[in-house]
Amino acid sequence: MPAPPRTLSTEAVVLRHSDWGEADRVLVLFTREQGKVRALAKGARKMLSRKAGHLEPFTHVKVLLALGKDFWIVTQAETLNAFLSIRSDLLRTAYAALVIELLDRFTSDDGENPALFQLLVNTLSRIASLEDPFIAVQYYHLRLLDLTGFRPQLFNCLRCGKEIQPENQFFDFQEGGVICPRCAPQVPTARSVSLNTLKYLRHLQRSPFETAQRADPAPSERNEMETLLEGYFTYLLERRLNTPHFLNEIRREIASRR
């Protein structure tokens, strides 16, 4: 059997880090070549470290990794995009944190997924540059579900198979999509979803971002869309997410200053 490669040169996004030993950090990276990997950045907490600034969460980097005994070890790091406008804005930070948390939870170690990597990088640059990143984040939610195998069915009733009519509908987490009002009584866990919100979800699901970003849902529809998707994520992951609470707190903060 050939020996596995000892080094890996790849683009990556830093998902999170934790302190390790006296001055080191363990990073969780999402790499283009090998999906999620853990890597040790030696001395990253020392102020002098040349690597530290390149290895903060949300940073898009190019790294050279060498296979150590227990971990990959970061031997070189170079920032491709630090997304400084995310880091200088709390709301953008909160959106980016949500995006990162979802990616982290929906992937396991060493599952290569270059399309997901590209989606992540695109989404971070959208969060960094768009005036209101809301749609970009909802678009990410739907693409993430596609790329991890949980694409919700939004066009046909999952019970009778009939095409969805222009009327308020139901959505069931367990079934993974819409249930028409006729079938809803047989699915007690189905929750109602307004026709408009469903339209936006369908629009995001089937459009490229350039088209999708023109969506302009009303505040109540934004709310419904977000709550529905968050509920679906919680159902799929079988645990609550950390970041929506933080995001909502920041939003409340902004609203109270207006």
Next chain:
Amino acid sequence: MAGLPAPLEALITAFERLPGIGPKTASRLAFFILRQPDEVAQQLAEALLAVKSQTANCPVCFNIMLAGQERCQICADPRRDESQLCVVEDPLDVLVIERTGGFLGRYHVLQGVLNPIEGIGPEQLRIRPLIERVQEGRVREVIIATNPSMEGDATALYLRQQLAPLGVRITRLARGLPMGGDLEYADQNTLLRALAGRQEL
């Protein structure tokens, strides 16, 4: 594999909970203690218990202090300038800044840092008491000394938003190029901030 005696296993498990200590180091430490004279274990055990029972948070700045005191040494010292308030993440940062001898104001320890990814929000930190301290009116400058990290930046942003309406001067520790560093290795982030924080010569 035959298991270790339960007390030894328990000690190894306890060490493994410490930050930066993996199973190997934990075993090494446990066996080290086992080989030492009894009083080493005795002293360690006593110190471990005392650190919890005989310390408390200063009710003013939330720094760590001896239990039973009304406030910490720094807060109780009338020579410390109360118009300057340095906000840090944890008590260790107070220690580091105190060692420089370059700061004669007072501190406020947040006891953590905003961590959006881990879901640590403002209400989990000592931010409310900080606002209340500043509202009392004697503080003129708040120096934010959180780490130059994503979490430290988020915390600084949040504090700035909260403190700005109170009309105090808000500063943050200067971030620039590390001593002994080399421009060509500086990351974009550090370099941009060093440029923004450049000083008159």
